[in-house]
Amino acid sequence: MRILVVGGAGYIGSNAVRQLLDANYEVVVLDALYSGHRKAVDARAKFYQGSIENKFLVSQILRHEKIDAVMHFAAYSLVPESMKNPLKYYDNNVGGMITLLEAMQDAKVNYLVFSSSAATYGIPQTLPITEDSPLNPINPYGDTKLMMEKIMHWADKANGIKSIALRYFNVAGASMDGQTGEDHAPETHLIPNILNSAVRGDNKFTIFGDDYDTPDGTNVRDYIQVTDLIDAHILALQYLIKTNLSNVFNLGTEHGYSNLEILQAARKVTGIKIPYTIGPRRNGDPDSLVADSTKARTILNWQPQHENAEDLIASAWKWHQTHPNGYDD
Numbered sequence: 001m002r003i004l005v006v007g008g009a010g011y012i013g014s015n016a017v018r019q020l021l022d023a024n025y026e027v028v029v030l031d032a033l034y035s036g037h038r039k040a041v042d043a044r045a046k047f048y049q050g051s052i053e054n055k056f057l058v059s060q061i062l063r064h065e066k067i068d069a070v071m072h073f074a075a076y077s078l079v080p081e082s083m084k085n086p087l088k089y090y091d092n093n094v095g096g097m098i099t100l101l102e103a104m105q106d107a108k109v110n111y112l113v114f115s116s117s118a119a120t121y122g123i124p125q126t127l128p129i130t131e132d133s134p135l136n137p138i139n140p141y142g143d144t145k146l147m148m149e150k151i152m153h154w155a156d157k158a159n160g161i162k163s164i165a166l167r168y169f170n171v172a173g174a175s176m177d178g179q180t181g182e183d184h185a186p187e188t189h190l191i192p193n194i195l196n197s198a199v200r201g202d203n204k205f206t207i208f209g210d211d212y213d214t215p216d217g218t219n220v221r222d223y224i225q226v227t228d229l230i231d232a233h234i235l236a237l238q239y240l241i242k243t244n245l246s247n248v249f250n251l252g253t254e255h256g257y258s259n260l261e262i263l264q265a266a267r268k269v270t271g272i273k274i275p276y277t278i279g280p281r282r283n284g285d286p287d288s289l290v291a292d293s294t295k296a297r298t299i300l301n302w303q304p305q306h307e308n309a310e311d312l313i314a315s316a317w318k319w320h321q322t323h324p325n326g327y328d329d
């Protein structure tokens, strides 16, 4: 099968490209390189540089490359940035989804696996969060992901484009060989910020708020290893083709770790006493997000291999130590 990976030069997309190739799929990548890295794209994949919003280009690629299914990783994904610049998020994320689906309709490509987000739930009323929990995003990023899911729903009803939305919890870690990892500019995520601070010894790590309604006062998140997340994408693709049914799945490990617990785990893995300060709360952060992933485990037969924080941090640490300047090394 030939898969178009849109956003295949980004952190999650580049891991997807490698794992799809390893599973004997043929892979074509489209990435605008706004935040992705050409060097992150596996040399076995064919690469096109361009935007998901370029409908002509996307249609051409779908037809000429005889694509069977699309994986979409090309959305902007930073909660704090979306709070400051919401229109950028609605434009690229929602606009990009519309263009992609139009191009798919045009080229008669009927399968889509999409990176959605736990940010669609907003502040959950109960934990863990199931797929049936209320969807009330509290930041523009989460709102764009919800809108994109709704657009996919109607494109299925009207146009027969079948899709799976995978609602990610907090993706982290790197490929097991430490070669494909996180390189964002600016970096805003917890684990890379802790590890960058460990590598640089710059004493700059700050925890955003310690007065949340959680056991130690810092936010609780459910961290999922990027390679486990991609395994679920491949299972979702197989499910989609076998059943021809659209669906939605949470992807998380069901274990919640507070920001302080993650810091402790990182200290243990690195052997470095990473200093920290407590700063003010960051806008748009819910107290706790923990997945119920029963649905993915039972329907997709997905089983994450790395369910504890130290495992996941160890793979990220391998990447950070060997790539202190990310892909610029």
Ligand code: UFG
Binding pocket: 077, 078, 079, 117, 118, 119, 168, 169, 170, 171, 188, 189, 190, 191, 193, 194, 205, 206, 207, 208, 209, 219, 220, 221, 259, 282, 285, 289
């Ligand atoms: N945090 C710090 N210091 C930092 C960076 C982050 O304390 O330097 C805290 C945040 O305030 C938050 C936690 O660490 O409490 C996790 O923050 P991240 O930025 O790593 O991740 P988010 O939870 O904001 O968002 C991530 C993805 C989203 C996804 C969401 C779902 O980036 O795409 O998880 O849970 F929607």
